[in-house]
Amino acid sequence: MTQFKDLDPLLHSQLRLAIISLLMGVEEAEFTYLQTQTGATAGNLSIQITKLKEAEYINVEKKFRNNYPLTLCSITPLGRQKFAEYVKALRNYLNPDQK
Amino acid sequence: MENEEKLMTGEESLKIITEMINKTKMNIRQSSFHLLFWGWLILFCSLSEYLLLKLTNYASPWYIWYLVIPGVFVSLIYGFVNGRKEHVHTYAEMVYMWTWMGFLVVAIVLMVYLNLEKRYDLIPPFILLAAGLPTFVSGFIIKFKPLIFGGASFWIFSLIAFFGGPSVAPLTVPVAMLTGYLIPGYMLKRKNGHDTV
Numbered sequence: 571m572t573q574f575k576d577l578d579p580l581l582h583s584q585l586r587l588a589i590i591s592l593l594m595g596v597e598e599a600e601f602t603y604l605q606t607q608t609g610a611t612a613g614n615l616s617i618q619i620t621k622l623k624e625a626e627y628i629n630v631e632k633k634f635r636n637n638y639p640l641t642l643c644s645i646t647p648l649g650r651q652k653f654a655e656y657v658k659a660l661r662n663y664l665n666p667d668q669k
Numbered sequence: 670m671e672n673e674e675k676l677m678t679g680e681e682s683l684k685i686i687t688e689m690i691n692k693t694k695m696n697i698r699q700s701s702f703h704l705l706f707w708g709w710l711i712l713f714c715s716l717s718e719y720l721l722l723k724l725t726n727y728a729s730p731w732y733i734w735y736l737v738i739p740g741v742f743v744s745l746i747y748g749f750v751n752g753r754k755e756h757v758h759t760y761a762e763m764v765y766m767w768t769w770m771g772f773l774v775v776a777i778v779l780m781v782y783l784n785l786e787k788r789y790d791l792i793p794p795f796i797l798l799a800a801g802l803p804t805f806v807s808g809f810i811i812k813f814k815p816l817i818f819g820g821a822s823f824w825i826f827s828l829i830a831f832f833g834g835p836s837v838a839p840l841t842v843p844v845a846m847l848t849g850y851l852i853p854g855y856m857l858k859r860k861n862g863h864d865t866v
Contacts, residue, residue, distance in 0.1 A: 591686045595693030603756035
């Protein structure tokens with residue numbers, strides 16, 4: 571049976587899970603979009619994005635648009651794989667009888 | 670979103686995943702602009718050509734179709750400018766855009782082939798046949814039935830244009846614009862109150 575501890579600790583956090591879930595459905599998203607959708611503060615979001623980036627779950631690209639800084643985030647193949655494993659582990663945890 | 674380190678239950682995790690994935694559904698703000706723009710442009714060109722042919726002695730009524738060339742640029746620029754304003758690009762939007770870009774290529778190639786072969790009579794049925802696919806697929810992407818039926822109506826009018834003979838064929842394009850682009854376009858615009866068309 572899957573234990574709670576088997577869930578990827580990097581993804582098993584509200585904000586990081588929300589970021590990864592949002593990035594699963596999009597090609598890329600701006601920092602401001604992630605902030606609006608998650609309702610997180612810029613500082614907190616920035617910290618969590620850095621953690622996901624350091625683990626290579628997401629790519630972060632910094633650009634300029636009309637002289638304003640623009641941060642674009644996208645999920646990496648590793649991020650997709652870890653998300654799929656997390657969902658599978660979560661399913662096993664919630665329904666231990668199902669394979 | 671609350672403190673990131675708060676311990677979540679499995680149910681909470683599932684709720685966050687579902688909520689966030691639902692938020693990345695396609696933004697359909699741009700869709701009705703293109704449907705209405707092309708619906709009116711093609712309706713105008715096809716009806717003008719028909720009327721010029723019937724009511725005047727003008728030798729080259731098909732010149733009116735040159736309006737389509739600036740139309741392509743208007744559509745591309747509108748899509749590009751508005752695309753840059755979006756803070757996110759979903760996969761559905763990418764599929765939507767590239768389906769139409771694919772159609773643009775198919776339409777240009779078809780026009781070149783049919784003009785080289787001087788088979789002007791085949792332009793309406795072939796273009797309607799080709800236009801049905803992106804319209805039909807777009808309807809499924811944005812989950813909008815009138816557009817799905819609109820795409821299917823193009824295929825029906827393509828058959829009518831092919832088998833209907835020269836008296837019926839020229840009128841299939843303007844009528845198809847009503848069923849395929851304009852009616853779904855206005856319904857979509859009404860559905861999306863924020864549309865800026």
